[in-house]
Amino acid sequence: MLRIGICDDDPEIRRRLHSFCERFFGEEQCEVSHYGSGEEFLKKGCGEFCPDILLLDIEMEGMDGVQVKNILQRQKEKVRILFVTSHEELALEGYGKHVFGFLVKPFDYEQFEQKLRPAEEDLEQEERYVTLKMSRPGRQTRMSDILYIEADGKYVKDHLATGEGPLYDERSIGTWEKELAGSDFTISHKSCLVNLAWVKQILFIRVLAFRKHLCMWILKGRGFLKTTLKKKILLLDIFLVLSLLSYALILCLTNKNLNFMNISGNGELIYRRFFWKDTANAICSICGTFYIIGCIIIISFSSLKLITFGKMTLCFLIQVLLIFMSVVSIALFDLENLSDYLFPIWSILICLLFCFFYGLYKLCRCRKKESR
Numbered sequence: 001m002l003r004i005g006i007c008d009d010d011p012e013i014r015r016r017l018h019s020f021c022e023r024f025f026g027e028e029q030c031e032v033s034h035y036g037s038g039e040e041f042l043k044k045g046c047g048e049f050c051p052d053i054l055l056l057d058i059e060m061e062g063m064d065g066v067q068v069k070n071i072l073q074r075q076k077e078k079v080r081i082l083f084v085t086s087h088e089e090l091a092l093e094g095y096g097k098h099v100f101g102f103l104v105k106p107f108d109y110e111q112f113e114q115k116l117r118p119a120e121e122d123l124e125q126e127e128r129y130v131t132l133k134m135s136r137p138g139r140q141t142r143m144s145d146i147l148y149i150e151a152d153g154k155y156v157k158d159h160l161a162t163g164e165g166p167l168y169d170e171r172s173i174g175t176w177e178k179e180l181a182g183s184d185f186t187i188s189h190k191s192c193l194v195n196l197a198w199v200k201q202i203l204f205i206r207v208l209a210f211r212k213h214l215c216m217w218i219l220k221g222r223g224f225l226k227t228t229l230k231k232k233i234l235l236l237d238i239f240l241v242l243s244l245l246s247y248a249l250i251l252c253l254t255n256k257n258l259n260f261m262n263i264s265g266n267g268e269l270i271y272r273r274f275f276w277k278d279t280a281n282a283i284c285s286i287c288g289t290f291y292i293i294g295c296i297i298i299i300s301f302s303s304l305k306l307i308t309f310g311k312m313t314l315c316f317l318i319q320v321l322l323i324f325m326s327v328v329s330i331a332l333f334d335l336e337n338l339s340d341y342l343f344p345i346w347s348i349l350i351c352l353l354f355c356f357f358y359g360l361y362k363l364c365r366c367r368k369k370e371s372r
Contacts, residue, residue, distance in 0.1 A: 002123070005051035007035040007068065008084060009060045013105070017055050017084070020112045024120075038063030042071060050077050053119050055103075058085040069099065080119040130179070132158060132169045141167070143183065147198050149176050151191035161198060236294045237319060241326045243287030248330035248341055250280040255337050277340075288348040295355040299362055312363060316356040323348060 002025055006017045014034050021032050033051065035041035038060055045051060058065040065083060072079055083102045100119040103112060130143050147159045150166075151173040157166035169176075177187055188194040258273040323345060331341040 002030040003051040005054045007041045008057040038068040149193040240291045244326035247284040292351040
């Protein structure tokens with residue numbers, strides 16, 4: 001049954017609104033509660049007894065209607081509010097989330113009906129049911145309980161806020177998109193429909209022009225972003241390890257085959273030795289530069305909300321270990337020239353240390369924004 005609250009300090013106005021509500025919704029379809037002040041409503045009408053629609057007077061002794069509205073918003077109560085006021089100029093103070101208009105005293109039923117209609121339509125939209133055709137034939141599921149719909153081969157999976165499921169349906173994601181047109185659902189990916197009413201935070205948005213309209217791509221959740229970030233770092237580390245192994249291998253073969261003791265006096269072999277050593281150093285420098293640039297880009301454009309100082313420090317230490325192990329594993333075969341292998345690596349380590357401090361700086365800024 002529909003719950004309606006009337007909060008007004010004038011008993012006559014409360015009785016008049018009560019009769020209009022029963023006429024609009026039907027006497028047996030709604031339960032109307034009366035409150036003589038804002039304090040009384042917050043004491044008796046909040047929490048599990050919170051009404052679906054609240055007819056709220058702006059001017060009341062003690063706590064006024066705007067203050068009540070602000071408290072409800074802070075408590076994240078989804079109450080559809082229709083303000084009632086004697087002074088139209090006060091309506092400007094009452095704008096906000098879930099406010100569906102202002103009814104100016106004195107009013108008649110036609111004016112009441114016109115103002116209440118948007119709140120009723122929003123309520124019907126929330127209470128709309130959809131039919132799932134596979135999990136249980138003909139099962140009705142409230143649309144507002146669906147978190148998101150995900151394509152799974154020929155079928156789709158409906159993920160529910162109730163914790164049940166996922167429930168399967170034989171219709172395609174395109175069919176669902178058409179059926180849910182005009183609702184809170186939006187296509188966030190070609191294989192996912194998201195209920196925006198359940199979105200708490202958008203971590204990353206990319207807007208693309210597609211088929212003459214704008215499509216908003218929203219990452220499905222924190223886990224996806226976290227996995228993507230790990231993949232990026234892993235790919236960079238693999239690239240660096242392969243580059244350093246190539247550098248160390250070329251240097252080792254050069255030292256073994258073109259040793260100064262064996263090529264003294266042979267200008268061509270000396271030239272080859274310097275050529276291959278310069279090639280190895282160039283590989284180390286170029287790949288190291290790309291690696292550092294990649295680290296800076298990842299830190300700059302990725303969300304760090306899931307990263308802690310401990311995790312970032314651990315990642316830095318692992319990368320330092322990878323750099324040393326990649327080179328030392330080859331240098332063990334050429335201990336006489338160990339210094340040749342380690343010298344170019346110090347520049348990479350210095351740049352990596354800069355990236356580490358840059359990441360700490362970004363992380364500190366991220367934490368300050370969250371604390372606000």
